[in-house]
Amino acid sequence: MSQPTPAPYRFDRSLAEFARAQRVIPSGIPGHLGPTEGLHLPHDRFPKFAARAEGTRFWDVDGNEFLDYMCGYGPNVLGYRDPDVDAAARAQAEREDVVTLPSTVMVDFAELLVDQVASADWAFFAKNGGDTTTLAIMTARAATHRKKIVFIKGYYHGVAPWTQKLDYPGVLEEDVVHNLYAPWNDLDALRRTFAEHRGQIAALIAQPYMHGNFVDNELPAPGYWQAVRALCDEHGVVLVVDDVRAGFRLDLAGSDHHFGFNADLITFCKAIANGYNVSALMGTDALKDVVSSITYTGSYWMSAVPFAAGIATQRKLRELDAPALFERLGTRLTDGLVAAAADTGFTLVASGAPALFYLRLDDPQRSLRLHQEWIAECVGRGVFLTSHHNHFLNAALTEADVDRTVEIAHDAFTALRSRHPEAA
Amino acid sequence: MSQPTPAPYRFDRSLAEFARAQRVIPSGIPGHLGPTEGLHLPHDRFPKFAARAEGTRFWDVDGNEFLDYMCGYGPNVLGYRDPDVDAAARAQAEREDVVTLPSTVMVDFAELLVDQVASADWAFFAKNGGDTTTLAIMTARAATHRKKIVFIKGYYHGVAPWTQKLDYPGVLEEDVVHNLYAPWNDLDALRRTFAEHRGQIAALIAQPYMHGNFVDNELPAPGYWQAVRALCDEHGVVLVVDDVRAGFRLDLAGSDHHFGFNADLITFCKAIANGYNVSALMGTDALKDVVSSITYTGSYWMSAVPFAAGIATQRKLRELDAPALFERLGTRLTDGLVAAAADTGFTLVASGAPALFYLRLDDPQRSLRLHQEWIAECVGRGVFLTSHHNHFLNAALTEADVDRTVEIAHDAFTALRSRHPEAA
Structure with missing residues (x-):
C-alpha cells in the first residue's frame, strides 16, 4: 500500500x-x-x-x-455561467425584467414547457420549489373539498409549515394535523391508508423516486407508479409529483413520464433555468380553473430574465440530450x-x-x-x-x-x- | 369647456x-x-x-x-434598468450566481443592511416577501411557545394559507384558526384583544401604516406605534413590521424607525434590490438563535447576483436621499x-x-x-x-x-x- x-x-x-x-x-x-x-x-x-x-x-x-x-x-x-443561457438572460435584461406588466417571454416559456412536459397543459410560475408544492396542495384541497394529504416517507417538499414535522421549531399541530404518511414502494400500506381515509384525501404528494437524505435512495418498484395512479383515480385523489429535485435530469418530459405515468400536478424548480430564479407548477386542464381561483402571487413572479434563461436552458438540454x-x-x-x-x-x-x-x-x-x-x-x-x-x-x-x-x-x-x- | x-x-x-x-x-x-x-x-x-x-x-x-x-x-x-445596479449585477454574474457555496457578497449585503436598518442586528435572505412573513411568524411562535397572531384589518402579508381567509379557495380552517383581527389605529380594540388572549399571542404583524386596497390609506395616529410597542412589551408579544411594500421608500432605516419605534422583526422585499429577486427578514439579537433553529431554506436563496444588486441599490438610494x-x-x-x-x-x-x-x-x-x-x-x-x-x-x-x-x-x-x- x-x-x-x-x-x-x-x-x-x-x-x-x-x-x-x-x-x-x-x-x-x-x-x-x-x-x-x-x-x-x-x-x-x-x-x-x-x-x-x-x-x-x-x-x-x-x-x-x-x-x-x-x-x-x-x-x-x-x-x-453557461454562455448560451447567460447571453439570453443578458439580452432580456437589456429590454426589461420586473415591470408593472409581464413580458410575453413568460408566455413563450409556458408554451415551451407545455409542449415539452408530457402530462401538463399549463404552467404557473413562482420563485421557490416550495411556492409550487404549496400551490399544488391548495389546488388539490380546493378541487376536492377534502383536507388530508398523503406523504411518502423520505419526502422533502420545501419548508412551509405544512411540509414540516410537529417537533420542528415554529410548527403548530394545526399545520400538520391532516398529514398522513406511507412508506415508499409499499402499495399495501398505501391501499390501507386510502381505505382508512376514504373520501378525505385531497392529494398524494411524492417525489418521482425516494431520494431522501441520510438513506440509500430507492427507485420505484416495477408497476408501483401505475398502481398508485390507478389508486388515486379510484379514490378521486389528486396525484402531485414533486419534481423539484429530479425534474429535467431524468427526462425532459418530466419524471412522471420517465417512469411511465401521468401526474395531475407536477412541480419544477432546480434544473429549470440553470440557476436563474424561477419555479413552475404545471398541471392538467381539469385543474386549470381551480388554480386560477386561488389567491397566489409574489413580487418577482413575472421577472422576465429568468423566463428567457429558462427557454435557453431547456433548448440546450434538448440539444445535448x-x-x-x-x-x-x-x-x-x-x-x-x-x-x-x-x-x-x-x-x-x-x-x-x-x-x-x-x-x-x-x-x-x-x-x-x-x-x-x-x-x-x-x-x-x-x-x-x-x-x-x-x-x-x-x-x-x-x-x-x-x-x-x-x-x-x-x-x-x-x-x-x-x-x-x-x-x- | x-x-x-x-x-x-x-x-x-x-x-x-x-x-x-x-x-x-x-x-x-x-x-x-x-x-x-x-x-x-x-x-x-x-x-x-x-x-x-x-x-x-x-x-x-x-x-x-x-x-x-x-x-x-x-x-x-x-x-x-438603473445603470449602476445593472453594472453591479453584471460584474457579479461574471464571477458566479447560484453555486454550491454562497458568495461573501451575501455577508457584505447583510452587513450593509444591519448598519442601515435601525432596529435590526441580523438579516436572513429569501426570495418572496411571503417567505419572510412566514419565517417571522414561525420565529414568533417558536420564541413564545404561543399560537395566536394579531392582524390589523386592511393587511396583506403574502399568499401563504395562514395569511388568507377561510372563504378563499384552498384555505383550511386550521390555517387561520389562530388569527385575531383588530382595526387599524384603534388602541382600545387592540388592548381588549391582548387582554382577552393574555399569554396566547405570539406576534402582532402589521404594515407600518394602513396601505390596504380599495380603501383610503391611513397613516398612524400620533402615539399609536409607541403605545403598540409598549403593549407588545407588556404582553411578551413579538412585534413584526411587514415593510415589504413601504420599506426603503419612507426611510432607509426602516419604516418602524420612520414612525419612531423599533420592531422585533421587520420584512423587506420590493425596494431592496431594484427588481433583482431577493427578500430579507431582519431582526433583533434576542431572536437570532430562534431563527437559526428553524428549518428554512430555498433553491435560490443564496443567489449572489441579487445581493450585489441590493448593495448597489441601497447605496444609490442613500446617495440620492x-x-x-x-x-x-x-x-x-x-x-x-x-x-x-x-x-x-x-x-x-x-x-x-x-x-x-x-x-x-x-x-x-x-x-x-x-x-x-x-x-x-x-x-x-x-x-x-x-x-x-x-x-x-x-x-x-x-x-x-x-x-x-x-x-x-x-x-x-x-x-x-x-x-x-x-x-x-
Whole structure:
C-alpha cells in the first residue's frame, strides 16, 4: 500500500468569512452549510464560500479549485455561467425584467414547457420549489373539498409549515394535523391508508423516486407508479409529483413520464433555468380553473430574465440530450467510485438515478463517520461531494472530469485506509 | 369647456397576446392583471404586456409609452434598468450566481443592511416577501411557545394559507384558526384583544401604516406605534413590521424607525434590490438563535447576483436621499392631481404617504366606476395609474415627468366630465 499524501487544501479564509457571516446572519450560512452541518461534516475541513464558478468547477475564497457534484444543490444543470443561457438572460435584461406588466417571454416559456412536459397543459410560475408544492396542495384541497394529504416517507417538499414535522421549531399541530404518511414502494400500506381515509384525501404528494437524505435512495418498484395512479383515480385523489429535485435530469418530459405515468400536478424548480430564479407548477386542464381561483402571487413572479434563461436552458438540454448524458457519465462515475473503494478494501454503495447519485460507505458500525471522513478527504483534494444528500450532475461534465474524480477519490480512499487499517 | 380628445392608445397586440397566455397559463396573467381585474378595470382599455422599460417609463407590446406609477408593484425604486445596479449585477454574474457555496457578497449585503436598518442586528435572505412573513411568524411562535397572531384589518402579508381567509379557495380552517383581527389605529380594540388572549399571542404583524386596497390609506395616529410597542412589551408579544411594500421608500432605516419605534422583526422585499429577486427578514439579537433553529431554506436563496444588486441599490438610494425625493415629488404630484380634479369639478382624494400615494375619485354613489373610468382615460393617454392599490414612485422620476402627468390627468378629467356632465 502506497503512503498517501495528505489532503492539500486549507480553508483559512473561508473560516474567517464564516465568522464574519455569523455576526450578521442567523447560522452564518442558512441551510445545509451552516453550523448544524457540524453534525455531519468536520467543520474546518470544508470550504464555506465560493469566489467564482465556471462549467463544472468552482473556486473557493482560499483559491482552491473543486470539481463540483452538488451543482448549487441542483440549479447548475448545464454548467456554471453557461454562455448560451447567460447571453439570453443578458439580452432580456437589456429590454426589461420586473415591470408593472409581464413580458410575453413568460408566455413563450409556458408554451415551451407545455409542449415539452408530457402530462401538463399549463404552467404557473413562482420563485421557490416550495411556492409550487404549496400551490399544488391548495389546488388539490380546493378541487376536492377534502383536507388530508398523503406523504411518502423520505419526502422533502420545501419548508412551509405544512411540509414540516410537529417537533420542528415554529410548527403548530394545526399545520400538520391532516398529514398522513406511507412508506415508499409499499402499495399495501398505501391501499390501507386510502381505505382508512376514504373520501378525505385531497392529494398524494411524492417525489418521482425516494431520494431522501441520510438513506440509500430507492427507485420505484416495477408497476408501483401505475398502481398508485390507478389508486388515486379510484379514490378521486389528486396525484402531485414533486419534481423539484429530479425534474429535467431524468427526462425532459418530466419524471412522471420517465417512469411511465401521468401526474395531475407536477412541480419544477432546480434544473429549470440553470440557476436563474424561477419555479413552475404545471398541471392538467381539469385543474386549470381551480388554480386560477386561488389567491397566489409574489413580487418577482413575472421577472422576465429568468423566463428567457429558462427557454435557453431547456433548448440546450434538448440539444445535448442531457438526461442520456447524465445517465452515461453518472454510471461511469459511480462504477469508478465503487471500484476505487473495492481496490482499497472498502464497500461503497451508490444508489438512486446516476444523474442524482447517492453514496454511502458501508461500515459495520453503520456510523456515517467513516463516510464523512472519506468525503472530507475528497473535498480536501478538489472533488466536492456531500455525505448525506444526493448529488447532481451538470452537462459541462466530461469523461476526463469523471476519470480525474475517480483518481482523486482513490487517493482519498488510500488516505482513509492508512488511518483505518482495520475498517471493512 | 374644451372638447376632449379621445384617449389615443389601442391595445390590440396586448389583447392578442393575452389570449395566447390564457391557453397555457391559469388566468393568463396571475395576480392583479389577470381577468379577475375585470372586476376593477375595463379589460380592453389596458395594456397586458410590456416590451421594454427604462427609467420611469415602459413601452407595451403595441408600442404605447407609459409614465409608470406602479413600478412593477414596487420593485422599481431607482428607475427601470438603473445603470449602476445593472453594472453591479453584471460584474457579479461574471464571477458566479447560484453555486454550491454562497458568495461573501451575501455577508457584505447583510452587513450593509444591519448598519442601515435601525432596529435590526441580523438579516436572513429569501426570495418572496411571503417567505419572510412566514419565517417571522414561525420565529414568533417558536420564541413564545404561543399560537395566536394579531392582524390589523386592511393587511396583506403574502399568499401563504395562514395569511388568507377561510372563504378563499384552498384555505383550511386550521390555517387561520389562530388569527385575531383588530382595526387599524384603534388602541382600545387592540388592548381588549391582548387582554382577552393574555399569554396566547405570539406576534402582532402589521404594515407600518394602513396601505390596504380599495380603501383610503391611513397613516398612524400620533402615539399609536409607541403605545403598540409598549403593549407588545407588556404582553411578551413579538412585534413584526411587514415593510415589504413601504420599506426603503419612507426611510432607509426602516419604516418602524420612520414612525419612531423599533420592531422585533421587520420584512423587506420590493425596494431592496431594484427588481433583482431577493427578500430579507431582519431582526433583533434576542431572536437570532430562534431563527437559526428553524428549518428554512430555498433553491435560490443564496443567489449572489441579487445581493450585489441590493448593495448597489441601497447605496444609490442613500446617495440620492430617495425617501426625501419621493416625499417631495409625491406631494407635488398628488397636489397637482387634486387640483386638476377640482378644476374640472371633481373631488380626488389622495391618501397614504406621498411615496406610495393612494387615489380615490370621490363620487356620491360611492361606486368605484367613475374612478376606474378616469384611470382608464389616464392609461389611454400614457400615464399608468391603478384603481384600487397604492402607487409607487421611483427615483428616476423628475419634476417634468410629474408636471406632464398632471397635464395628462387634466385631459383625462376633461374627457370624463364631457361624458358625465352631472357627476359631483
